[in-house]
Amino acid sequence: xxxKRMPGxxxxxxxxxxxxxxxxxxxxxxxxxxxxxxxxxxxxxxxxIGGGTVAAAPAAAAAEVVLTVMPDLPQVAxxxxxxxxxxxxxxxxxxxxxxxxxxxxxxxxxxxxFADACLRTWGVTVVDAPLSGGTIxxxxxxxxxxxxxxPEVVERLTPLFGLYSSTVVRFGRxxxxxxxxxxxxxxxxxxxxxxxxxxxxxxxxGLDLEKVQTILAGGLxxxxxxxxxxxxxxxxxxxGGGSAKNQLKDLGFITEVAGHAGxxxxxxxxxxxxxxQMIAAGDGDMDHTGIYRTILS
Numbered sequence: 001x002x003x004k005r006m007p008g009x010x011x012x013x014x015x016x017x018x019x020x021x022x023x024x025x026x027x028x029x030x031x032x033x034x035x036x037x038x039x040x041x042x043x044x045x046x047x048x049i050g051g052g053t054v055a056a057a058p059a060a061a062a063a064e065v066v067l068t069v070m071p072d073l074p075q076v077a078x079x080x081x082x083x084x085x086x087x088x089x090x091x092x093x094x095x096x097x098x099x100x101x102x103x104x105x106x107x108x109x110x111x112x113x114f115a116d117a118c119l120r121t122w123g124v125t126v127v128d129a130p131l132s133g134g135t136i137x138x139x140x141x142x143x144x145x146x147x148x149x150x151p152e153v154v155e156r157l158t159p160l161f162g163l164y165s166s167t168v169v170r171f172g173r174x175x176x177x178x179x180x181x182x183x184x185x186x187x188x189x190x191x192x193x194x195x196x197x198x199x200x201x202x203x204x205x206g207l208d209l210e211k212v213q214t215i216l217a218g219g220l221x222x223x224x225x226x227x228x229x230x231x232x233x234x235x236x237x238x239x240g241g242g243s244a245k246n247q248l249k250d251l252g253f254i255t256e257v258a259g260h261a262g263x264x265x266x267x268x269x270x271x272x273x274x275x276x277q278m279i280a281a282g283d284g285d286m287d288h289t290g291i292y293r294t295i296l297s
Contacts, residue, residue, distance in 0.1 A: 004141055004163050009034045011099075012063035013160065014055070016079060018046045020240075021103070021131065022069035024138035025164045026052060032163040037061045062089025065099045065157065072249065073106040073114060080122075087122060099153055101127045103145075105181055105246070107253050109260065112175030115149075125153055128174050129161070130181035132188075134242065136228050142166035146184070148176035182257050185250040189271045189288070191225045192247075196292040199233040209234045232289040241287030248275040248284075 014037040015026050023045065029036050030051040037053045039061040040046040046054045055061040058079045066086060068076050080087050090098045100118065102111060106128065115126035127149035137143045143165040147154050154170045161168045171180055198221075202212045213230045216222060232238055251272040258265050278284065278294040286293075 004028070004032050009160055011065045011156070013037070013065045013067065014039065014061040014063035015052075015067045015069065016040070016058060016061055017069035017075075017104075018049060019069065020135050021138050023049055024135065025067070025069060025103075025143075028138075028141050028164040029160070034160065034163065037063055057084035057089075058086050059084045059089030059092070062086045062093055062095065062098070064095055065101065065160070067101045067103060069103045071104055071246065073102070073104070073110050076100075076102055076104070076106075077114065080118075087124075090124075097123055097125065099125045099127060099157070101129050101157065103129055103131050105130050105185070105250050105253070106178055108175045108178035108182060108257050111148075111178050112173070115174030125150060126174050127153060127157065128177040129157075130177055130184075131165075132181070132184050133165075133224075134228055138164060144184075145169075146171060146177040146180035148172055148174045148178065178253070179257055182250070182254045185247075186254055186265070186268050186271075188225065189247055189251060189275070190267060191223050192229070192288050193271060193274060193291050195223075195226060195230075196233065196289060196295055200292060200295045229287070229289050232287060233292055238283075238286040238290035238293070241289070243285055244275055244278045244288050244290060245284040247288040248272065248279060251275060 013034055015022060016039045018026055018038055018040040026036060026038060026049050037055050038046040038049060039055040039058055043054060070076050079085060111128045118124040118126050127147060129145050129147045131143045131145055133143040141164050144167040145161050145165045147168060147170045151170060158168050171177060199209055202209055217226055251268060254268045274291060278291050281294060283290050283293055
């Protein structure tokens with residue numbers, strides 16, 4: 001866990017979605033002495049964090065700043081309506097200009113449209129702020145956050161983001177952060193697949209995978225993916241982690257953005273096909289490093 005401190009953040013803060021990424025983010029915020037309200041569809045996961053106030057419904061988590069760490073945009077949009085929704089909660093609390101932060105990986109096109117609709121219809125400012133660094137980065141407070149949103153709002157949020165990140169960069173209006181995340185995910189998916197192919201080749205040659213990884217880590221082939229995930233190929237453990245289904249979802253967003261830009265990305269298309277094969281083989285819930293199994297099949 002990070003040891004950063006930021007007492008006295010002037011806005012009330014809530015976090016919705018205390019899964020593998022949301023939970024360590026929440027712990028770092030609490031460790032930073034910022035009071036935090038939590039909501040999760042499974043309440044036990046929120047209570048397990050300790051130190052925060054667990055809300056009974058999204059409406060009760062309607063703070064001035066609401067951080068969401070959810071799989072995709074439809075899950076975020078579903079938090080807004082109804083008697084238990086954020087919109088009712090903000091109205092009841094008298095919060096006129098709430099900020100809704102989307103930390104999940106979502107469609108750049110869809111989140112830009114969503115942000116425009118939220119501001120126009122309800123006065124809610126949406127900041128798209130996808131994350132890179134994985135669960136280890138979240139635990140250690142060194143995530144990279146790529147941000148799209150109004151500059152004055154992003155400036156206000158940056159000290160809060162600093163409790164669980166080491167790099168925060170604003171790229172433009174809502175949707176820009178998610179476009180950068182698409183760029184990031186090309187590299188991540190390609191690196192995971194390249195390392196999986198290297199491990200498959202090394203294994204077929206009867207080499208010691210741990211020793212091979214030591215060599216890779218000492219040269220140009222070194223990467224954060226290798227540092228965080230290398231043990232998975234050595235241990236043949238592909239359970240948990242960032243799923244192949246989510247990787248394919250992200251690759252779909254890359255295709256969408258490229259199409260809007262009039263680009264053809266051959267590597268991204270190849271990666272999309274490979275992860276489709278992995279999921280078709282029944283390995284979609286495995287960590288994306290499990291593409292190794294598809295390569296060997």
